[in-house]
Amino acid sequence: MRIPSLPGALPLLGHLPQLRGQPLEFVRALRARGDVVRFRLGPRAAYAVNSPALIRQMLVADAEGSAPVRRRRPTGLVLHPSRIRRYAATMCELAEARVDSWRHGALVLLDQELFSLTVATVSRVLFCGPAGKRLAEDVRGTVPVLIEQLGRRALAPVGALDRLPTPVNLRFRRALRTLQEAVRRAIAEYRADGLGNGDLLSTLLTRRDEETGAALTDEQVYDELVAMLVAGTETTASALSWACYLLSRDDGAQRRFQRELDEALGRREVRQVSHETLRELAFQQRVIAETLRLYPSTWMLTRRPNSPVELGGYLIPAGSTVLFSIYALQRDPELFAHPEQFDPDRWLPESTPGIPRDAYIPFGSGVRGCAGEQFARAEMAAFLSVIFSRCTVRPGPGGSRPVTRLMSMPGALPLIVRRRTPADRHR
Numbered sequence: 001m002r003i004p005s006l007p008g009a010l011p012l013l014g015h016l017p018q019l020r021g022q023p024l025e026f027v028r029a030l031r032a033r034g035d036v037v038r039f040r041l042g043p044r045a046a047y048a049v050n051s052p053a054l055i056r057q058m059l060v061a062d063a064e065g066s067a068p069v070r071r072r073r074p075t076g077l078v079l080h081p082s083r084i085r086r087y088a089a090t091m092c093e094l095a096e097a098r099v100d101s102w103r104h105g106a107l108v109l110l111d112q113e114l115f116s117l118t119v120a121t122v123s124r125v126l127f128c129g130p131a132g133k134r135l136a137e138d139v140r141g142t143v144p145v146l147i148e149q150l151g152r153r154a155l156a157p158v159g160a161l162d163r164l165p166t167p168v169n170l171r172f173r174r175a176l177r178t179l180q181e182a183v184r185r186a187i188a189e190y191r192a193d194g195l196g197n198g199d200l201l202s203t204l205l206t207r208r209d210e211e212t213g214a215a216l217t218d219e220q221v222y223d224e225l226v227a228m229l230v231a232g233t234e235t236t237a238s239a240l241s242w243a244c245y246l247l248s249r250d251d252g253a254q255r256r257f258q259r260e261l262d263e264a265l266g267r268r269e270v271r272q273v274s275h276e277t278l279r280e281l282a283f284q285q286r287v288i289a290e291t292l293r294l295y296p297s298t299w300m301l302t303r304r305p306n307s308p309v310e311l312g313g314y315l316i317p318a319g320s321t322v323l324f325s326i327y328a329l330q331r332d333p334e335l336f337a338h339p340e341q342f343d344p345d346r347w348l349p350e351s352t353p354g355i356p357r358d359a360y361i362p363f364g365s366g367v368r369g370c371a372g373e374q375f376a377r378a379e380m381a382a383f384l385s386v387i388f389s390r391c392t393v394r395p396g397p398g399g400s401r402p403v404t405r406l407m408s409m410p411g412a413l414p415l416i417v418r419r420r421t422p423a424d425r426h427r
């Protein structure tokens, strides 16, 4: 079958200006054109896969070999659900210390606060010791640059453009070099100090290949660390920023959440209740689910299959860029009623049977699905519980202008934070 093409391609550039300029509108326009749509990234053909069933087939195909088969990530161990309870207490402590630094009535740039909180959490929890702390400092400066560039590069029409000495490429290379040097230093210090602390870096350094028994090379350790730092910081910061953005604009939802927290906590602080108690707060879970539906952190995924793939009767050639947008999928009016509306109650148990399977995949699916889902969920539950049990949050002046790079963010998020008094909490 002939794959329908998207009109409006420019000579040489194809649809790149639209994808770069208004990415979210572009992926939704692609979605409206059919299950599989051909478009152009510069001179090359690319394919958008739109139907939930075909997206699932594409993601699961990773495991079946139509795209490179991934080995189990060695980092899986440190993100295992059995470790999460141990991390949860630290997550609460970090969040409480941060929220305590906000003055009553102050304007707080919540996007920046949340990003620095997620970097601090990943660094504190996954890297112990002084070498880990220094690495965390370098990560804070370099990860945003890497994330921005990785987003651009995933959609670059021609790889050679990345090698040009443009200011953007030079900044990217500088950030990479800083991170490489920091990781190399940390590896040397860990090797010198012993590797028994069970954190992320010592797990990677003591890991043996399942088949050959060989240790990971420094390069493999570096790749794993960078993958984790990129995948594990701005994603959660984005989800948390959007949750605060939505709650700050919806008094009713914010009050319901605070009532739920007040009842569950009584006179205790968030760090004094168990991780399981936080995860069982039903309204909070619905707020998180709805935030990740409206604003999935990774709004678009790409694959490059190394052999031809047949999808719904269409043949996609090997080596082509295949794009699918979680954002467009989760806002499809055929899959979700009133898709633009923030409605946590669509996730009430009695409503969810109406939501088709495969229509909701904020953490991806298949072998490349999110390794850090439980970590992220624990982090979101801890941070949101701490923020909203202690504060009421309202939009600040100026509002925010959403930014879409590799992640979609609410942009600068100035919010006015009012501390809740004990009387507010026990009213």
Ligand code: HEM
Pocket (backbone or CB within 6 Å): 075, 079, 122, 227, 228, 231, 232, 233, 235, 236, 239, 292, 296, 297, 298, 301, 302, 361, 362, 363, 364, 365, 368, 369, 370, 371, 372, 373, 375, 376
């Ligand atoms: C709300 C927060 C998060 C969301 C929405 C999210 C979403 C995703 C998605 C959609 C993927 C699949 C990418 C693909 O199929 O190409 C993914 C992969 C991954 N995520 Fe997450 N993630 C989040 C937080 C985290 C955290 C906190 C960590 C680690 C601490 C993490 C670690 C990873 C790793 C290691 C991968 C695999 C990357 C790869 O194989 O290339 N994620 N995530």
